Amino acid sequence: MKLTGKKALITGGNSGIGLATAQLFVEEGAEVAITGRDQKTLDDAVALLGPKAHAYRADVTDAPARKQLFERLANDFGKLDIVFANAGISGKTPTGTADESVFENIIRINLTGAFLTANSAAPLLNDGGSIIFNASVHNYLGQPGMAAYAASKGGLRSMARSIAADLAPRGIRVNVVSPGATKTPIWHRGQRAKASAEESGKLAAFVASMIPLERWGEAQEIAKAVLFLASDDSSYVNAIELLVDGGLNGAPMGSPRTRG
Ligand SMILES: NC(=O)c1ccc[n+]([C@@H]2O[C@H](COP(=O)([O-])OP(=O)(O)OC[C@H]3O[C@@H](n4cnc5c(N)ncnc54)[C@H](OP(=O)(O)O)[C@@H]3O)[C@@H](O)[C@H]2O)c1
Numbered sequence: 001m002k003l004t005g006k007k008a009l010i011t012g013g014n015s016g017i018g019l020a021t022a023q024l025f026v027e028e029g030a031e032v033a034i035t036g037r038d039q040k041t042l043d044d045a046v047a048l049l050g051p052k053a054h055a056y057r058a059d060v061t062d063a064p065a066r067k068q069l070f071e072r073l074a075n076d077f078g079k080l081d082i083v084f085a086n087a088g089i090s091g092k093t094p095t096g097t098a099d100e101s102v103f104e105n106i107i108r109i110n111l112t113g114a115f116l117t118a119n120s121a122a123p124l125l126n127d128g129g130s131i132i133f134n135a136s137v138h139n140y141l142g143q144p145g146m147a148a149y150a151a152s153k154g155g156l157r158s159m160a161r162s163i164a165a166d167l168a169p170r171g172i173r174v175n176v177v178s179p180g181a182t183k184t185p186i187w188h189r190g191q192r193a194k195a196s197a198e199e200s201g202k203l204a205a206f207v208a209s210m211i212p213l214e215r216w217g218e219a220q221e222i223a224k225a226v227l228f229l230a231s232d233d234s235s236y237v238n239a240i241e242l243l244v245d246g247g248l249n250g251a252p253m254g255s256p257r258t259r260g
Pocket residue numbers: 011012013014015016017018035036037038039041058059060061086087088089090109113134135136137178179180181182183184185186187189
């Protein structure tokens with residue numbers, strides 16, 4: 001057990017990568033606080049995770065909700081050891097036709113929300129703790145229509161370096177996990193919710209064809225990387241970005257589409 005006695009906060013812990021990480025953390029002995037906006041999936045998650053998990057409904061962009069969340073965490077948990085700032089959304093912002101509110105919402109949730117989570121959590125964190133931000137391969141891809149999402153995730157990566165410097169005197173490590181395409185509900189939300197089964201199938205095959213390992217990642221595979229960054233296994237790993245993308249960024253010419 002790698003997290004015996006540890007207390008962790010996971011934003012967006014009611015779905016996808018956050019939920020898979022909460023499950024793994026509980027299996028490894030941690031007590032876990034999960035947040036999200038949707039009460040039903042929060043309730044379902046706690047039913048799945050068992051008595052070592054506690055759910056708090058809180059939107060990362062809502063200042064009063066955040067204040068209340070951290071007051072409740074101080075009361076219920078006392079201190080924290082691990083923060084996984086994971087909550088995020090995707091969305092298209094094609095340059096020239098992008099909706100201003102869509103751009104701002106992506107930045108507000110993915111970047112500002114993650115900073116304000118770390119900012120509120122820092123006083124509660126034990127010295128020697130660990131913060132992990134969930135960024136994305138979109139830091140590097142240059143994919144059309146993704147300016148806001150890419151900016152939010154690139155921002156997380158830069159921000160993590162500065163926060164690592166802020167918290168170094170307390171021995172708190174700050175790292176970033178950057179997943180590639182991972183099978184989670186994010187791919188069926190927003191505009192993509194309207195896609196037909198055929199369109200979704202085509203997209204899934206196209207994405208897999210761009211990846212040297214020729215497949216999508218599973219949420220559990222990202223969770224294992226987060227566990228590494230959260231646990232003492234990474235005790236000398238600080239201010240890094242860990243790509244978990246099947247080789248998409250490191251060996252793009254090795255994908256079925258480009259290897260010839
Ligand atoms: N799946 C991928 O391919 C992939 C790749 C790279 C990076 N990521 C990143 O991984 C993270 C998790 O996404 P996922 O793939 O696991 O998708 P997901 O299943 O859609 O999970 C997103 C989570 O974020 C929460 N969330 C969104 N907006 C929030 C807000 N304003 N306040 C609080 N919680 C909020 C959602 O909770 P509610 O449903 O309750 O709102 C949900 O729990 C995101 O940051 C995403 O950008 C995903």
